Amino acid sequence: MIGRLPLVLLAMSVGALAQDVNPVRWSFSDHDVKAAPGVPLTVHVTAEIEPGWHLYGMKKIEDGPIPTTLVLDQGQAFEAAGPIHASPPVSTEDPNYGIKVDYYIGRAHFDLPLRAVNGHKPGLDVLKVTARYQMCNDHVCLTPRKMTITLPVEIQGTH
Incomplete structure (x- = not known):
């Protein structure tokens, strides 16, 4: 039993390190955003x-990887105003799944149409969007993750 302990500890260490790997950074590319209700x-x-x-x-593929989703968090001053538009992905055979999939390399852009909810009071608010995604390289896939990003938005009054 003692002979196996170093191997067990090594396996646990590698698993813990893999959980800390996050090879993507999410951000808003907008600044000084103003929104009028509706x-x-x-x-x-x-x-x-x-x-x-x-x-x-973002396309769901049967028996494939977890697709990327971007969702407005509930209970905030904003709501979706149409479908999300994304930059075109690469479409190719994935060695991890053995099927044709869509994915992004280097950078991906997503356009989220939204609006401030009618009746919301004017002032500074925070838009919260949660990305759910899965990352892979040619040898390993990480477990799917969620990341919430925020953007200050000035909600203007009605005139």
């Missing part, structure tokens, strides 16, 4: 992907 606007989300990794596209 009036549509588009905010832009960017995913910066580290070399050697890829982020799966």
Whole structure:
């Protein structure tokens, strides 16, 4: 039993390190955003992907990887105002799944149409968007993750 202990500890250490790996940085590319209640606007989300990794596209594929989703958090001053538009992904055979998939290399852009909810009081508020995604390289896939990003938005009064 004592002879196996170093191997067990090594396996646990590698598993813990893999959980800390996050080869994508999510951000809004907008600044000084102003929103009038009920009036549509588009905010832009960017995913910066580290070399050697890829982020799966938004299309769900049967028996494939977890698709990327971007969702407005509930209970805030904003609501979706249409479908999300994304930069075109690469479409190719994935060695991890053995099927054709869509994914992004290097950088991905997402345009989120939204609007401030009617009746919301004027002033500074915070838009919260949660990305759910899966990252892989040519040898390993990380467990799916969620990351919430925020953007200050000035909600203007009605005239």
